[in-house]
Amino acid sequence: xxxxNISNTMRLLRDISFxxxxxxxxxxxxxxxxxxxxxxxxxxxxxxxxxxxPKAAYRECFIQSRGHDSVxxxxxxxxxKMLRSQLDRVDRVFPFVCTCGRELDAAxxxxxxFMKDYWWDLIKDALLKEAVGRFREDIGQRYLLTNMSxxxxxxxxxxxxxxxxxxxxxxxxxEAPVGIGVSLTDSCLMIPVKTVSGILFPTEHDFRTxxxxxxxxxxxxxxPLDENLWQSLHQGD
Numbered sequence: 001x002x003x004x005n006i007s008n009t010m011r012l013l014r015d016i017s018f019x020x021x022x023x024x025x026x027x028x029x030x031x032x033x034x035x036x037x038x039x040x041x042x043x044x045x046x047x048x049x050x051x052x053x054p055k056a057a058y059r060e061c062f063i064q065s066r067g068h069d070s071v072x073x074x075x076x077x078x079x080x081k082m083l084r085s086q087l088d089r090v091d092r093v094f095p096f097v098c099t100c101g102r103e104l105d106a107a108x109x110x111x112x113x114f115m116k117d118y119w120w121d122l123i124k125d126a127l128l129k130e131a132v133g134r135f136r137e138d139i140g141q142r143y144l145l146t147n148m149s150x151x152x153x154x155x156x157x158x159x160x161x162x163x164x165x166x167x168x169x170x171x172x173x174x175e176a177p178v179g180i181g182v183s184l185t186d187s188c189l190m191i192p193v194k195t196v197s198g199i200l201f202p203t204e205h206d207f208r209t210x211x212x213x214x215x216x217x218x219x220x221x222x223x224p225l226d227e228n229l230w231q232s233l234h235q236g237d
């Protein structure tokens with residue numbers, strides 16, 4: 001297979017418009033409108049609106065081969081029984097990274113007020129969701145996709161798709177993460193913290209990593225544990 005020109009298949013979304021609903025955000029942390037806390041929270045939202053630049057980047061890639069519990073995508077091998085299963089009938093995939101942006105970290109300095117730190121973290125979460133939503137909208141429009149699922153290294157149980165394969169994913173993404181200000185630490189965590197990466201793929205059936213995660217307490221759970229699916233993943237272990 002000829003070497004792929006990554007720059008020709010990369011798409012960077014650097015000018016993502018966003019909305020921050022102050023009232024809804026305050027409801028999430030039980031702040032009463034008109035209170036002193038509401039004023040402080042509103043000031044943080046106003047600051048975020050001024051500086052935030054949520055971003056996303058992705059590539060169109062094609063699967064080369066499949067193993068028993070692995071899949072090779074344009075020269076990069078990923079080992080995950082669940083990823084292999086989800087991509088069984090897929091030829092084209094989209095590795096991606098979405099972030100709230102480094103600008104938010106630069107604009108806020110913790111003064112030891114843990115409550116404000118928590119609020120700022122909540123605002124960054126909301127901006128990350130805006131980036132993810134715009135990414136999915138963009139890819140749906142460009143490639144005429146309606147049903148899409150994704151998997152993320154390190155999400156769910158540790159053996160579903162090990163976080164160390166984040167490096168493989170970044171290799172596949174090429175310069176895309178750098179293009180939107182995202183870097184990877186030695187422990188495979190991403191900076192900024194409010195960043196998500198993974199592989200998105202067209203699907204006939206919705207799949208979420210939460211379905212094979214036994215973590216009982218998780219604020220980000222989006223689907224209940226699917227015991228049958230979890231058992232199928234661990235057969236033969």
